[in-house]
Amino acid sequence: MAGHSQFKNIMHRKNAQDSKRAKLFTKLVREIISSVRAGQADPNFNPRLRAAISAARANNLPKDRIDNAIKKGSTVGEGDNYEEIRYEAYAPGGVAFIVEALTDNRNRTASDVRSTFTKRGGALGETGSVNFMFERIGLIEYPASVSSEDEMFETALEAGADSCESDEFSHVIHCNPDSFNEVRDVLTKKFGDAQVSRLSWLAKDHIEIDDIERAESLMKLIDTLEDSDDVQFVCGNYQFSDEVLKKLEG
Incomplete structure (x- = not known):
């Protein structure tokens, strides 16, 4: 993503x-x-x-x-029972988000997620208001140090992955959810445990963010969401322009 x-x-x-x-x-x-x-x-x-x-x-x-x-x-009756919940929302400018949570208090989590978007000028949507903009995928991620770009690319595609993108920080592999377990197991056998290994969401199209203030606002929104113990994953259909990335890195 x-x-x-x-x-x-x-x-x-x-x-x-x-x-x-x-x-x-x-x-x-x-x-x-x-x-x-x-x-x-x-x-x-x-x-x-x-x-x-x-x-x-x-x-x-x-x-x-x-x-x-x-x-x-x-252990039956031991500890909290966590419920899986998916929230769909919009940030300013029409940027869509899917937020996945594991919570022992649905009301608390819904209130926190809604408040986070509202404070940033966004809004929580109804179920189905956003997910049509995304497709379900298998996501596997390794640090760049475990393999060369070519070796990871070849191994991932031979295992059945749809794509493998690498940069100086990581190797990111996408695959069909139906082949996720097989792809993950092949990669684990060769490269060890992945830092990220789960089903996720991939935006079908992206909204480019070319304004630094808007980019910083989105980063603060995501950071606040991920700071919650209840929130497991946050996915959005935004993409920072090269110019904005350079300013953020600076």
Whole structure:
């Protein structure tokens, strides 16, 4: 996703990743618990759990926290029950967003997401008001250091991926949701656990952002959303122009 990956790279350059580690761990733990409850505790027979564990390991979630999350998810009546919710919204200028959440309090999360968009001049939409602008995909991402661009490209496409794009920070692989598990398992066997390994959304068309103030406002919106423990993923149909990217990096 052009906008999402651009934003992520900017965040890398600003060294924001470490400051968000605790929240990232919380999100990873929630996904493991929910994956177990949606299937079973054995990752060999639960593809979603296998992906969740892979992402947790790649992001250095301690093994004891992974094991405890699996145990918590498989214990009846133990801990919170998280509900999967998808929000669809618009930011100023018609930029569309899909926000996926795992929450133990639907009212709280809806209020927080709605307030975040409203404060930035946007609005929460009805279900179906945005998702037709996106297509469902499998998303896998590795740091650039694990492989050369050519090796990752060849391996991904041979495994059944639709595309593989690389830059100085990462390799981003897209595939059909039906082939996601197979592609992920092939890549994991060769390159280890992926930093990102999940079903996601890809915008069919992008709105180019060529104004620095508008770009900064969008970044603040996304940052606020991702700061919530309940929000798992944020996808938008924006794309920063090269000129705006240079100003943001500066």
